[in-house]
Amino acid sequence: MFLAATxxxxxxxxxxLLPLLILLGGACALLMLGSLVPNWPRxxxxxxxxxxxxxxxxxxxxxxxxxxYRKGFTIISDSVSVDRFAIxxxxxxxxxxxLGALLAAAHNDAANGDPLERYALLLTSAIGAVVxxxxxxxxxxxxGLEVLSLSLYLMxxxxxxxxxxxxxxxxxxxxxxxxxxxxLYGIAxxxxxxxxxxISGIAxxxxxxxxxxxSDAMLLVGIGLMLVGLGxxxxxxxxxxxxxxxxxxxxxxxxxxxxSAGKVAAFAAILRVFIVGLxxxxxxxxxxxxxxxxxxxxxxxxMAVVQTNVKRMLAYSSISHAGFILVGVEAAxxxxxxxxxxxxxxxxxxxxxxxxxxAILIAVAGNGDSATSLDSFxxxxxxxxxxxxxxxxxxxxxxxxxxxxxxxxxFGVIKAAVEAHSYGIxxxxxxxxxIGAFLYLRIVVSMWMEEPTTDEAIVIPVPVxxxxxxxxxxxxxxxxxxxxLLNAIDLVRFAPR
Amino acid sequence: MLSAIQPTTSxxxxxxxxxxxxxxxxxxxxRNPLVMFMCIELMLNAVNLTFVSLATGLTDIxxxxxxxxxxxxxxxxxxxxxxxxxxxxxxxxxxxxxxLTALKG
Numbered sequence: 001m002f003l004a005a006t007x008x009x010x011x012x013x014x015x016x017l018l019p020l021l022i023l024l025g026g027a028c029a030l031l032m033l034g035s036l037v038p039n040w041p042r043x044x045x046x047x048x049x050x051x052x053x054x055x056x057x058x059x060x061x062x063x064x065x066x067x068x069y070r071k072g073f074t075i076i077s078d079s080v081s082v083d084r085f086a087i088x089x090x091x092x093x094x095x096x097x098x099l100g101a102l103l104a105a106a107h108n109d110a111a112n113g114d115p116l117e118r119y120a121l122l123l124t125s126a127i128g129a130v131v132x133x134x135x136x137x138x139x140x141x142x143x144g145l146e147v148l149s150l151s152l153y154l155m156x157x158x159x160x161x162x163x164x165x166x167x168x169x170x171x172x173x174x175x176x177x178x179x180x181x182x183x184l185y186g187i188a189x190x191x192x193x194x195x196x197x198x199i200s201g202i203a204x205x206x207x208x209x210x211x212x213x214x215s216d217a218m219l220l221v222g223i224g225l226m227l228v229g230l231g232x233x234x235x236x237x238x239x240x241x242x243x244x245x246x247x248x249x250x251x252x253x254x255x256x257x258x259x260s261a262g263k264v265a266a267f268a269a270i271l272r273v274f275i276v277g278l279x280x281x282x283x284x285x286x287x288x289x290x291x292x293x294x295x296x297x298x299x300x301x302x303m304a305v306v307q308t309n310v311k312r313m314l315a316y317s318s319i320s321h322a323g324f325i326l327v328g329v330e331a332a333x334x335x336x337x338x339x340x341x342x343x344x345x346x347x348x349x350x351x352x353x354x355x356x357x358x359a360i361l362i363a364v365a366g367n368g369d370s371a372t373s374l375d376s377f378x379x380x381x382x383x384x385x386x387x388x389x390x391x392x393x394x395x396x397x398x399x400x401x402x403x404x405x406x407x408x409x410x411f412g413v414i415k416a417a418v419e420a421h422s423y424g425i426x427x428x429x430x431x432x433x434x435i436g437a438f439l440y441l442r443i444v445v446s447m448w449m450e451e452p453t454t455d456e457a458i459v460i461p462v463p464v465x466x467x468x469x470x471x472x473x474x475x476x477x478x479x480x481x482x483x484x485l486l487n488a489i490d491l492v493r494f495a496p497r
Numbered sequence: 498m499l500s501a502i503q504p505t506t507s508x509x510x511x512x513x514x515x516x517x518x519x520x521x522x523x524x525x526x527x528r529n530p531l532v533m534f535m536c537i538e539l540m541l542n543a544v545n546l547t548f549v550s551l552a553t554g555l556t557d558i559x560x561x562x563x564x565x566x567x568x569x570x571x572x573x574x575x576x577x578x579x580x581x582x583x584x585x586x587x588x589x590x591x592x593x594x595x596x597l598t599a600l601k602g
Contacts, residue, residue, distance in 0.1 A: 139563050139566055142570070143566060146570045146573065150573055150574065150577045154577055154581070157584060160584065163588060166584050166588070167585070169581045170581050170582065170585060173577065173578050174533050174534065177534070177537040177578070178524050178537060181517075181537055181541055181544065184567065185540070185543070185547065188544050188548050188551065188560075188563075189547070191559075191560055192551035195557055197560075
């Protein structure tokens with residue numbers, strides 16, 4: 001009784017955490033039912049996963065509507081924020097989970113693996129991603145990041161028949177842990193400088209600080225270390241070394257999820273920490289983002305050209321996409337820019353594109369992930385014309401050809417950069433887009449203009465067809481009617497401080 | 498008199514920075530995944546020391562609470578990391594990072 005009287009615990013508005021609770025419930029239900037129900041039907045696992053993700057997505061859409069006239073608010077003593085930005089990221093993540101589960105279903109069916117834990121991990125990693133995207137406290141953010149990463153390490157290593165998969169898991173684990181330690185050290189130093197780990201609190205403390213004291217060095221080192229840690233997670237150059245290896249080694253269905261949801265969560269964290277928390281130190285970190293963005297675009301698009309494996313090519317292309325999103329982050333650092341919504345639009349479009357592209361990789365590589373070299377794509381147009389057409393559409397969209405969603409995305413971030421008077425980075429991004437187009441054209445050319453090396457029939461599982469169709473439809477519809485997406489994304493705002 | 502020298506917060510911060518540096522250096526130069534993994538743990542514990550000493554310096558309890566969260570995360574990492582390492586060990590005898598050559602990088 002005495003204890004209850006003296007301890008004040010924060011109110012927890014459960015309804016605002018509904019998407020998280022649904023995902024958690026789904027993960028627990030899956031593990032319990034899978035181990036307790038004898039003869040648990042294999043096909044039920046993906047169905048439970050997908051319906052959980054869809055339910056969480058619908059709950060987030062309802063939250064989005066409830067916010068109609070408000071900017072957002074924070075809950076649980078300021079540690080979690082409920083705003084359009086977090087909700088948009090949640091919706092993208094749940095879509096990635098649903099499509100990722102579809103891909104995993106097809107993949108596992110062919111590979112005859114033991115899939116149940118993989119789906120549970122898919123849901124727990126989504127919990128981490130959502131927590132990360134809505135965290136308003138650096139420690140909550142770190143916990144979300146770890147929940148996401150630990151699930152992803154296991155998912156990367158989950159194919160027990162391929163040695164590459166375990167190697168990818170170990171590499172991802174060591175480098176990911178290394179990056180997490182840097183992030184955490186950064187958080188510790190920022191805490192030492194501002195005496196709080198709350199992101200709005202940090203903003204307040206920095207804005208109130210009048211004179212520049214001796215502790216400013218600690219703050220700057222902290223900001224730098226946090227950038228290193230988060231840069232690793234979004235695979236921005238020069239912290240991109242792990243990306244091609246891990247993306248190549250992991251099962252393709254996992255790679256598609258890692259490249260989409262993982263990146264969305266990490267970018268959401270970058271945007272919130274830097275735009276909200278370190279707003280008043282923008283002149284210190286904006287140049288670093290500038291360099292990271294340009295390096296990522298150029299490293300990604302030039303290194304991709306010399307690869308011979310399509311999976312590695314897509315990995316490098318995801319590095320250059322990270323660079324473009326960083327262009328949006330750089331723009332968002334300026335006052336009164338729409339870089340924030342441009343980055344979010346890029347993230348949502350990129351998520352759909354990358355899921356579709358890896359789905360096609362699953363269809364072509366078939367059983368066992370190994371046939372992902374460029375040779376297996378030669379003459380695809382003669383073997384499966386529709387598949388080749390779909391892949392060409394997605395690749396053109398990734399290159400940013402007009403009337404595809406990729407153009408809307410790239411145009412958005414470059415426009416935001418130019419409007420914020422960052423002409424240099426805008427021009428560099430355009431040049432980088434041209435270099436990057438070479439890579440995509442190279443795949444398209446070998447699909448349409450070369451002779452097939454094999455005439456083995458390509459069997460496309462139904463779930464993969466569904467993912468490809470959704471992705472191509474999204475790329476074209478948003479390409480022709482960008483306002484459908486952009487009008488909604490324009491509402492993305494951070495909760496007021 | 499030597500006993501008059503009281504360690505201050507910055508002593509601990511410097512010690513933590515050195516530990517963190519040793520850990521980071523170890524991850525980069527050692528080739529045994531288990532040792533690399535121990536170096537990551539060293540880095541995390543260096544951060545813990547930083548948090549505790551900063552919290553004492555600021556007389557703020559939050560920094561000390563953080564340490565518990567970090568310890569939980571480190572424990573979870575042990576489970577996952579050792580799981581992956583054991584899975585590789587069972588396929589081949591012994592693990593060093595140089596043996597892992599199926600992927601290019």
